[in-house]
Amino acid sequence: MSSTPVTSRALYADEDGKLVIRQVPFPEPQEGELLIKVLYSGVNPADTKIIEYFGLKNYVIGTEFCGEVLESKILASTSFKVGDIVAGTLSGGQNPPLRWGTHQEFMTIVASWAWKVPENLPPHVAAGLSIVGLTAATGLFNDIGLPLPPIVAKGTPDEGVAAPEGTLVIWGSATSVGMAAIQFARAARVSSIIAVASSKRHEYLKTLGATQCFDYSDTDVTKKVKSALQPTKGTIWAFDARGSPESQVLLKKAIPQHDKTVLASVMLGGDPEYRAIMGARHFDVEFELPGGQKMAWPKDMAAADRHWRGFRWAVENYGAPGGYVPAPIRVFEGSGEDAIKEVYNVKNMSTFGKLVLKHPLK
Structure with a gap:
């Protein structure tokens, strides 16, 4: 990046557990983490169900993504390099740090939780594969x-x-x-x-x-x-x-x-x-x-x-004869407000296939 942004545009669960669009601080990777520019984030029913079930609030939602590795002070301590396309899933537990939510422009992930996306796997497909797989x-x-x-x-x-x-x-x-x-x-x-x-x-x-x-x-x-x-x-x-x-x-x-x-x-x-x-x-x-x-x-x-071994079968055999066929993918490109509506539709299981959000949201 030519200059570091100040904020990251995110889907955020507020004090009342309501989804809103919020500008959160640009993430600062901690030791062993990757700084990621999010290309696509996968939407899952649990993104919103856990808000209600566990009373979660004040955090960036989303636990899976595909994105590009960016330069950071601690990148050299990992096995990844700038420009790598990676995907992965983050812990969906209580009170995750803001930098871990995947439905935002920039995020971080523990390097050992990420996997490098092979050339045979399109980024929008990779974004929706981790949680499901x-x-x-x-x-x-x-x-x-x-x-x-x-x-x-x-x-x-x-x-x-x-x-x-x-x-x-x-x-x-x-x-x-x-x-x-x-x-x-x-x-x-x-x-x-x-x-x-x-x-x-x-x-x-x-x-x-x-x-x-x-x-x-x-x-x-x-x-x-x-x-x-x-x-x-x-x-x-x-x-x-x-x-x-x-x-x-x-x-x-x-x-x-x-x-x-x-x-x-x-x-x-x-x-x-x-x-x-x-x-x-x-x-x-x-x-x-x-x-x-x-x-x-x-x-x-x-x-x-x-x-991971079972998941690897899906990644390595994506698109091969007799291999893995992902759920039909629908890519959403649009405003954050409309993205929130789409996320709630997934919660209600009123859609077929997998929804991924393209970032940045408008």
Whole structure:
């Protein structure tokens, strides 16, 4: 940059938890951090849901991005250089520093949390891949316990293991996480994948790897899914990619009596029979509920290694025959005020595919 800006234009949760446009101080990277010019930031339902659920306020929202590495005093202490295009995800815990929010013009990220974007991966796609990919990968390869895809399993206990036996059922298969989970499961050699989603998405989900599809709006959907699961040999893996109390109830209702069943959900703090999927395990995450109760997920580098390996399959096989197909991407270019409306639409899950914001916002 020819001159350092004074501020960074950001989507900000104010004192009341309301999203507003705010000029925040230009970020100053701390030791081990990269200074980033944000090109695109990925929008997720959690961007706004956590504001309400945990009573968060006075911070820049957003936890994933793609951007350009800028010159800084401490850049030499990292493995990156000026001009590198990187992507990544940041800790979504309580009271993050302003410099960590991704829905802004400039930000910082701990260098070890970032990954260099390969030439085969467009920046706007990379911006929306981290949260989706890591959530699906940690859900399948840590919480549910599927073996890693053989191509990324070298040097792990999963190297050379047989294909998993069982059926994976995904409620909310047409969500971005659901579509990623279908493809990761296919790469992990799961031969039976049941997708529960709107009927208008069924043919598309089959191209990703779903073997059976059911319409969640069908009044008999739980009975039909239960019937399809009855002959399962091995394990029934149940993945709630929708992440709501209702989806947890319906998915559990669709599971027949079976010797081996594992349930996992992207909803945190829901039904205790579900394993709560924390999208990234390479940093500590802690929230405090309005009543004072704390929820914490300490970093787990063994789990992080597994989700990074699964995620790597998506990055390295993007666009390849039989490789990874990202959720349909929609790039928003416009005013900050209109961007706020788009972010709330994602919270309400009223859109299909993945939304990314192009920066700077107008």
